[in-house]
Amino acid sequence: MRSHCRRKFLILSLLLPLLLCLSSADDAAVMTKLLAALSPTPSGWSGSAYCEWSGVVCDSSGRVSSITLSSQSLSGTIPSNLNSLSQITLLSLQNNRFSGTLPSLANLTLLREAYLDSNNFTSVPDGAFAGLSSLQTLSLSGNLNLSPWPFPSELTQSPSLVTFYASYANLVGSIPDIFGSFPNLQNLRLSYNNLTGSLPSSLGMSEIQNLWLNNQATGLSGRLDLLATMIQISQVWLHANAFTGPIPDLSNCTSLFDLQLRDNQLTGPVPTSVMSLSNLRNISLQNNKLQGPLPVFPKTVKVQLGTTNSFCLSTPGPCDSQVSTLLKVAGALQYPITLAESWEGNDACNQWPFITCDSSGRVIAVNFAKQHFTGTISPAFSNLTSLRSLYLNDNNLSGIIPESLTTLPQLQTLDISNNNLTGLVPKFGSSVKVVTKGNLYILTNGSTPSAGGNSGSGSNSTIQSGSTSGESKSSSVSIGMIVGLVIAAVVSVLVVLLLLYNCYVRRRHRKFGRVQNPESGKEMTNVKDGGLNGYAGAASEMQSQSSTDQSEIPVFDGGNVAISIQVLRQVTNNFSEDNILGKGGFGVVYRGELQDGTKIAVKRMEASATGTKGMSEFQAEIAVLTKVRHRHLVALLGYCINGNERLLVYEYMPQGTLGQHLFEWSEHGCPPLSWKQRVTIALDVARGVEYLHSLARSSFIHRDLKPSNILLGNDMRAKVADFGLVKNAPDGKYSLETRLAGTFGYLAPEYAATGRVTTKIDVYAFGVILMELITGRKALEETLPEERSHLVTWFRRILISKGNILNAIDAVLNPDEETYDSICRVAELAGHCTAREPHQRPDMGHAVNVLGPLVEQWKPSCQVEENCGIDLHTSLPQALLRWQADESTSRAFGDVSSSRTEASIPSKPSGFTDTFSSTDCR
Structure with a gap:
């Protein structure tokens, strides 16, 4: 055994020098290749004795342990086998002009510091930083030519990492949630990249002191709550991103001296804990939507607040009590951006959206219905002692109903339906109507919740009084039952009478419903009353208020009608070329005029535009579309089916398209649009599309938002055309449309990849239109030139510096200072709307709230003909009836027969929402 061990030792003694010799040979090969690649030759690098070269250090065995070549204006490529230098601990190549692929450092287990910043590397190989178990510092910043690459997750194999710098390095994607792997990380700088998404939660538990994530191209998003747990933090640069929500309580961040949060979408008051930080020296908060009192910092702090925040006062001091209360309410809702942008000033009764006041300036109603708010119901509502109505329905609120709401002395209505509330409904007074339906886990009268419905009060529960079962004596119960039965009987009789009256009124109204088609001999009846039939919800569902404008509530009239081809030929002079208003992929639009002067637009669709859609599906869509009325949507008034041909009848918009006024105004002999006209048109469009999006359950959406589909009326107010019902399915059906529309630059990037139609695609197209309005x-x-041909790409580069916007503005506008400020706000909105990631774009309600304050009353600059459009207060059948009467024609409209249901249009075929995809109204 002893002799065997001696033989092993002898063999190892002979092999070790050989292995060392081979390793040294590997180092020599790498260094020789490196020398040949560098230009010019570094000073002091000559001969084969690389351990004697300037900036090269070797260990006692002749292995390279350090290379320092910083700031020598060197160019060339770094050998790909650089990681054969297995004994290297320091690599310093920064501030040169090295190009090509960045050298892989994988498995250099002794490497502690690597400085590769400020070069011209073009790509990073996969796994380039794997196995660096001793790594403490990695600096890659300033490599502007790198192809897009993700955050290197393999760095989790470097538990000793202290510093990671990769600013201006073209990093893309999200920041992975891996910071639990870096117990020693103190410095993280990733500025000026294209990182997206929210901050990873593990970042909040790290030991980072210096955090730079500012100026991401699209913008990091989400809330900043995790900053509160980063107690070691001393410098935070998060400016020029898309962060939302409030500034967190930073009272535990006692080392913080530099806080840069400007150019985000932060809301809520500035916490007093931030103003009290003893080491704070610099803070920037401008270009956010912060609220509450004007923050006051010590004189030792350099403060930048700007002018875009929504502080209640321009001088220090507390806000009005009602304003303070409503800000607490907003806080429970996580300070939504829509409230931060629209609740300005120190008077809640001065045109604050969602708020109604009496003549004494006291808040009497708050209406947050259908605003997609999240969060909880604030107990602070109880401070609004004059509150009568509180509508919180159809949001995503959670938590309990505060007991304090029962103390409101004048409360009459509380609607909390269709949320995610839990717990017991407090006992309100008998005069309060409490609507709780649609909260699956709410408890009323001591009931237990059920996932299947609203136990205790039913799925449509309304609590009218505060009494509960078991409180009355048996005699009282008997009397109550008798009274209840009597009341129920009376109500039943009234309901029956009401239904009979309603049927009578409908029959009288339907007498204009049938149109004779002289060519086919077939009768075509009007759209079946109640054509929505639950498809788009009840009428109340569709009559949702748009933004803050009470006038936006749509009007639904029962004049939906099928029109004979003979009538349309007469009113268009047999589809004369002289009456052509426009042409498109769908066919031709003709002007039509009735005898009394009423004008209509008739869209005559080619067979290829309608495709193979079934007749019942086409009729079902028309049944819905003719019900939609909004002041900023072009009304669909009727339709005609003539064999395989299909025609749609719209209200006539006499001033043509936005595109004509924006790009071809000189050809039409009219002055160019002023800025006030442009921003007003933008607001009109935003309101129209916002209303379509409010009908999202019906898949109502605009399908091709661009200036040629924005029409102008007599008063130059805009209406949106080309909307309908869309199936969201990536079935390739939209591939041709994608290629065509994408050519014109209005489609969002994700549409070209999946073909899915979403509301965020409309927002992107709206952002493009805003850019067109600004630039002309x-x-x-x-x-x-190619770098300027695509408006969005060029304009988003312009937005990097506000000063550049002036050079991009349409020359005919010649803005003064006030107008320039307005243009800059719209430009900023355009940038947000065209964000690459859909979730980073705002909704149309946000656009309405931004544009609304910018719009002032104006008068048209062109003299236009009055009363040449259709009167929406008169249904098309009535207008046609007057014309037919003038012509002594009685055949067009007759009484509806008892068999009208045979030819009536089905309001919603079975499976309609799952199978229907429309391109008919294009």
Whole structure:
């Protein structure tokens, strides 16, 4: 055994020098290749004795342990086998002009510091930083030519990492949630990249002191709550991103001296804990939507607040009591951006959206219905002692109903239906109507919750009084039952009478319903009353208020009608070319005029535009579309089916399209649009599309938002055309449309990849239109150089510096200072709307709230003909009836027969929402 061990030792003694010799040979090969690649040759690098070269250090065995070549204006490529230098601990190549692929450092287990910043590397190989178990510092910043690459997750194998710098390095994607792997990390700088998404939660538990994540191209998003747990933090640069929500309580961040939060979408008051930080020296908060009192910092702090925040006062001091209360209410809702942008000033009764006041300036109603708010119901509502109505229905609120709401002395209505509330409904007074339906886990009268419905009060429960079962004596119960039965009987009789009256009124109204088709001999009846039939919800569902404008509530009239081809030929002079208003992929639009002067627009669709859609599906869509009325949507008044041909009848918009006024105004002999006209048109469009999005359950959506589909009326107010019901399915059906519309630059990037139609695609297209309104340029100008031909790409580069916007503005506007400020706000909105990631774009309600304050009353600059459009207060059948009467024609409209249901249009075929995809109204 002893002799065997001696033989092993002898063999190892002979092999070790050989292995060392081979390793040294590997180092020599790498260093020789490195020398040949560098230009010019570094000073002091000559001969084969690389351990004697300037900046090269070797260990006692002749292995390279350090290379320092910083700031020598060197170019060339780094050998790919650099990681064969297995004994290297320091690599310093920064501030040169090295290009090509960044060298892989994988498995250099002794490497502690690597400085590769400020070069011209073009790509990073996969796994380049794997196995660096001793790594403490990695600096890659300033490599502007790198192809997009993700955050290197393999760094989790470097538990000793202290510093990671990768600013200006073209990082893309999200920041992975891996910071629990870096117990020693103190410095993280990732500025000026294209990182997206929210901050990873593990970042909040790290030991980071210096955090730079500012100026991401699209913008990091989400809330900043985790900053409160980063107690070691001393410097935070998060400016120029898309962070939302409030600034967190930073009272535990006692080392913080520099806080840069400007150019985000932060809301809520500035916490007193931030103003009290003893080491704070710099803070920037401008270009947010912060609220509450004007923050006051010590004189030792350099403060930048800007002018875009929504502080209640321009001088220090507390807000009005009602304003303070409503800010607490907003806080429970996580300070939504819509409230931060629209609740300005120190008077809640001065045109604050969602708020109604009496003549004494006391808040009497708060209406947050259908605003997609999250959070909880604030107990602070109880401070609004004059409150009579509180509508919180159809949101995503959670938590309990505060007991304090029962103390409101004048409360009459509390609607909390269709949320995610839990717990017991407090006992309100008998005069309070409490609507609780649609909260699956709410408890009333001591009931237990059920996932299947609203136990205790039913799925449509309304609690009218505060009494509960078991409180009355048996005699009282008997009397109560008798009274209840009597009341129920009376109500039943009234309901029956009401239904009979309603049927009578409908029969009288339907007498204009049938139109004779002289060519086919077939009768075509009007759209079946109640054509929505639950498809888009009840009438109350569709009559949702748009933003803050009470006038936006749509009007639904029962004049939906099928019109004979003979009538349409007469009113268009047999579809004369002289009456052509426009042409598109769908066919031709003609002007039509009735005998009394009423004008209509008739869209005559080619067979290829309608495709193979079934007749019942086409009729079902028309049944819905003719019900929709909104002041900023072009009304669909009727339709005609003539064999395989299909025609749609719209209200006539006499001033043509936005595109004509924006790009071809000189050809039409009219002055260019002023800025006030442009921003007013933008607001009109935003309100129209916002209303369509409010009908999202019906898949109502605009399908092709661009200036040629924005029409102008007599008063130059805009209406949106080309909307309908869309199936969201990536079935390839939209591939041709994608290619065509994408050519014009209005479609969002994700539509080209999946073909899915979403509301965020509308928001993107709206952002493009805003850019066109600002610049007077089309979305795609092939005559311009490539770097300027695509409006969105060029304009988003302009937005990096506000000063550049002035040079991009349409020359005909010649803005003064006030107008320039307005343009800059719209430009900022355009940038947000065209964000690459859909979730980073705002909704149309946000656009309405931004544009609303910018719009003032104006008068048209062109003299236009009055009363040449259709009167929406008169249904099309009535207008046609007057004309037919003038012509002594009685055949067009007759009484509806008892068999009208045979030819009536089905309001919603079975499976309609799952199978229908429309391109008919294009």
